[in-house]
Amino acid sequence: MIIQAKELNEFLVAQVQVKEANLNEAEAFKQKIISIVDEGHKHIIVDFVLVDYVDSSFLGALVSALKYAMSKDADISVAHLNKDITNLFELIRMDKVFRIYKNLPDNLYD
Amino acid sequence: MTSNVMTLVEKKFVFRNTSDELYHLINEILSFIKSNIQAEEYGEISGRCKLVLIELFTNALKHSDANETVLTLQITEDAILLNKADTGKPFSLPESQHSQAIKVPVAGAMVGEKIIVYRDDMASLYCKIENPEELSFVVKDYDVEVPPIPTNLLEHFGLMIIAKAADSFSFKYNPQAQTNNFVATLRY
Numbered sequence: 001m002i003i004q005a006k007e008l009n010e011f012l013v014a015q016v017q018v019k020e021a022n023l024n025e026a027e028a029f030k031q032k033i034i035s036i037v038d039e040g041h042k043h044i045i046v047d048f049v050l051v052d053y054v055d056s057s058f059l060g061a062l063v064s065a066l067k068y069a070m071s072k073d074a075d076i077s078v079a080h081l082n083k084d085i086t087n088l089f090e091l092i093r094m095d096k097v098f099r100i101y102k103n104l105p106d107n108l109y110d
Numbered sequence: 111m112t113s114n115v116m117t118l119v120e121k122k123f124v125f126r127n128t129s130d131e132l133y134h135l136i137n138e139i140l141s142f143i144k145s146n147i148q149a150e151e152y153g154e155i156s157g158r159c160k161l162v163l164i165e166l167f168t169n170a171l172k173h174s175d176a177n178e179t180v181l182t183l184q185i186t187e188d189a190i191l192l193n194k195a196d197t198g199k200p201f202s203l204p205e206s207q208h209s210q211a212i213k214v215p216v217a218g219a220m221v222g223e224k225i226i227v228y229r230d231d232m233a234s235l236y237c238k239i240e241n242p243e244e245l246s247f248v249v250k251d252y253d254v255e256v257p258p259i260p261t262n263l264l265e266h267f268g269l270m271i272i273a274k275a276a277d278s279f280s281f282k283y284n285p286q287a288q289t290n291n292f293v294a295t296l297r298y
Binding site: 052053084 | 129157158160165168171172251258260263271274
């Protein structure tokens, strides 16, 4: 399972379940986010707390999912980016596209 | 490759084009770099090296039909050179709204031209045809005053990431050996 989804107030937090968010995972991730949007969730936070690195394919899937979400009046933010992933977002300026949360409430995954 | 700067260390790493071993191999290469340059220099360059390595190997997984890829790491007095070589299909670009199709070796008449590979609201990736067998990649960022409209954004970031993370990035085809070389140089 690529995503563990939990509701948090008005948000749907989609925690990515792999350490290596790469080419192999990109399509399944995109389809899962699309299905979450189709369920009617409007504010989705993709949580990268378990992820070591993100490659260009996975990033492409994230942007593709964002485009779909916006077409349904939903939005996607990201959370818990490690240093490498933060560098990647800043390098290609995805920090201008996605709202980045540093933390989520501690008890979310209890 | 840079010929006027002395190479201090050179090592080859073989990637068997399976995603399972990608992360392990990247960590092995980074450990080797760490043990061969000053800690302060490694701290400055390791993040960019990692991004370049991830994308070079991901490019091999996606676009090369070769069974293996050889990454030659060279450490000079002031730079890290990462040369990814394989014997798969030479680099090509499909025809797009910005340019005609490009296939290496490129027709001589196109030498010197600068072609837009990708373009969106935030940046353009250009490819300059240095000679029929050599292309260099450069990114131009645009001012982003307000958040860009995501529907206008690209979803293909691989070459863009390498071109931005490295100080220079090029593709060279060796017709004698029939090898494709992507070469990224990161100065420290």
